[in-house]
Amino acid sequence: MTLVQRDRTWHPPALAPDYKTSVARSPRQAMLSLEATPSELTGPRFGHDDIAPGDNDLITNYARTGDPVGERIIVHGRVLDENRRPVPHTLVEIWQANAGGRYRHKKDAYLAPVDPNFGGCGRTLTDADGRYAFRTIKPGAYPWRNWVNNWRPAHIHVSVFGTSFAQRLITQMYFEGDPLIAHCPIVKSIPDPRAIAALIAPLDLNEARPLDCLAYRFDIVLRGRRSTFFENRPEGN
Helix, strand or coil: CCCCCCCCCCCCCCCCCCCCHHHHHCCCCCCCCCCCCHHHHHCCCCCHHHCCCCCCECCCCCCCCCCCCCCEEEEEEEEECCCCCECCCCEEEEEECCCCCCCCCCCCCCCCCCCCCCCCEEEEECCCCCEEEEEEECCCCEEECCCCCEEECCEEEEEEECCCCCCEEEEEEEECCCCCHHHCHHHHCCCCHHHHHHCEECECHHHCECCCEEEEECCEECCCCCCCCCCCCCCCC
């Protein structure tokens, strides 16, 4: 097994004052290393039978009276380890705002309407080559209470599980060409431009469906010096 040294300049600091909520929740003392117990490493686990056909199609998996409103897209890619080897049969989940920039959540009070045919959540398992794909609606930008006029770029939250629910990594995927990326305090807290670039999915016309959906490719690298930035593991992985 090849060991890869962590690059601690890759992840943002816990305290990023321009990202206001980091001020209250960032630690002021050195981090502690705690040994994991067997129960944390081994369970609980999910079963392949828990994934139903169509769970990865957000255009249809919640629709009741018609298709959701918005630009139809495909998000696809591979889950890889630090040596670019595929990670097969791992659970990938996504959640997002609708085309107007509003989440289906009781605490989301943004003025954009809730889409009655869009739930905003999906899940799938990677195949033997580590590939995954979702069909969905491109999310809209939305304002958030950071400074007077901050807007979150269009983004999709991505969760990747290991062999159990205790092994989970979470990140966000952005879209190529979005001008709000450069203005987002959360994005700007990441110190390395290459790490930011790894969170931006390029347009992939080769996987687009003519007269139906555009496509964006988002590969996820789990470990190593050039791993995808995971927001729940800012200390490295």
